[in-house]
Structure formats: structure tokens, C-alpha cells
Amino acid sequence: MSNASIMAIAHRGASAYAPENTVAAFDEAIRLGCPAVELDVRLTSDGIPVVLHDETVNRTTNGSGRVSELSRLDLLRLDAGSWKHPRFAGTRIPTLDESLHAIAGLALPVLELKVPLESSVLRDILEPHDALADAVVLSFEPAIVAAVRRDLPSLRVGLLAEKWHTSLSRHALDLGASLVVLDVGVVAQPVADAVLQAGLRLWCYTVNDVGTAAACGAMGVSGIITDKPDLIRSRKRHARSM
Numbered sequence: 001m002s003n004a005s006i007m008a009i010a011h012r013g014a015s016a017y018a019p020e021n022t023v024a025a026f027d028e029a030i031r032l033g034c035p036a037v038e039l040d041v042r043l044t045s046d047g048i049p050v051v052l053h054d055e056t057v058n059r060t061t062n063g064s065g066r067v068s069e070l071s072r073l074d075l076l077r078l079d080a081g082s083w084k085h086p087r088f089a090g091t092r093i094p095t096l097d098e099s100l101h102a103i104a105g106l107a108l109p110v111l112e113l114k115v116p117l118e119s120s121v122l123r124d125i126l127e128p129h130d131a132l133a134d135a136v137v138l139s140f141e142p143a144i145v146a147a148v149r150r151d152l153p154s155l156r157v158g159l160l161a162e163k164w165h166t167s168l169s170r171h172a173l174d175l176g177a178s179l180v181v182l183d184v185g186v187v188a189q190p191v192a193d194a195v196l197q198a199g200l201r202l203w204c205y206t207v208n209d210v211g212t213a214a215a216c217g218a219m220g221v222s223g224i225i226t227d228k229p230d231l232i233r234s235r236k237r238h239a240r241s242m
């Protein structure tokens, strides 16, 4: 499917084909020509921003425990690839810095903050990758969205939500968001209309079939977060026109 009006955003990298939230998944998304890559950010016990979806390492590594109770060194000992396929054995949980090294300049980095991050820490990691102007930061936590918007105003920020309610657009605008990212299951034309009429962009997660992607495009959704970044051929977009 070719759709120049929708941007594909690789969900945790090309997570259908490589272990999610690893450099292997980011590289694969970029190899497939995906214009944007989403990843999840958490903090280790020693305060290093790393990329992992779950609160624990149990599902996606050969270890166990909460990431917030493990150090960066503890994480380096874990295999974050074999669970997906033996050919990914030895793949590590990347730091945010390592992830940006793989993505920035090649695709739009889309950071979902699963936990609050000091703005100065985020800035110091983004800046060397020239990503302060281009990266997009998302969160389900309104306080995180507001803090990033306040402290790092060059970044685009988006409010994630599992459910729609009529005050959501107003809420997103009040937080300084320019983007609302909704579970695709709750998106219908009136919802899309309400978001777009408020002057916000609308993205959806997680879209893994072409029919749903086409329906999203027809409703005015401008980005789909997908495990299969080859699902649609989307035009390369600059972050400013996301």
C-alpha cells in the first residue's frame, strides 16, 4: 500500500521482525525506509535512560527483575534478543543514547517516556544527536508532557491516550501538546474530526494491517505506529510537518 499522507512510525523499531526496542529493530526499520521510529524510555537504578517497554526485563530478556532496580551494568549482562529468535542472541538493551545513535539523522526519533526524566538529562542526550529540534516526545502521563513542553520547548510533544473523551483535545492543548496519539480501537471519524478541528495532529497505535491503515488515512490520521514499518510506503517527512 502506498499512502503519501500517512507517516509510518516503527513501533519499538521494526518489532515484528527483530527484538523490540533494540538497535537491531531500529536498524531494520531504517533499512525498510521507515521515516520515524518509536521507542520506550525507562531509567536504570543508577539513573541511565535505557530503552525497554515493560517495567521488568522478564518478557524480553533472559533475566528477571524491575529495570528501576537494575543497574546499567546488570542490563548489559542480559540477552535481549534470543526470545525473539536465536539469530538475535547477544542483542543488548540499548541506552537512549545508543538508540539515538542508530536513529537520529536517518529517521525521526519518537520517544515515549514511560517514566519522568530530568529535562536536563533529556536535553544532554538529544543535543549531541542534533535531535533537540526534530525528536517527538510522547507520554501517557500528562505531567510528563507538560514538563517536557515547558523545559524543552523546541521539542514536539504528544499526549498518548487509551480512551477518548470529549475533553481530551482541550486537555492536550492545555499541556502544550501538538499531537494526540490514540489507541486505534477508539478512533472513529467524529473522534478524528474533534482532534483535527482543535488544531492537533492525530496518530494511532498499533496498526498492523493495510485495511486499518487505509481507514486511518481516510479519517485524517497523519501517523500510524506499526510493528510492520513496511506496511505502507510513506513519504519521508520532516518533523515540522509530522
Ligand code: G3P
Binding pocket: 011, 038, 040, 053, 112, 138, 160, 181, 205, 225
Ligand atoms: O507510543 C505509542 C504506543 O507505543 C503506546 O503503547 O504499550 O506500545 O508503549 P505501548
Ligand code: CA
Binding pocket: 038, 039, 040, 112
Ligand atoms: Ca510505546
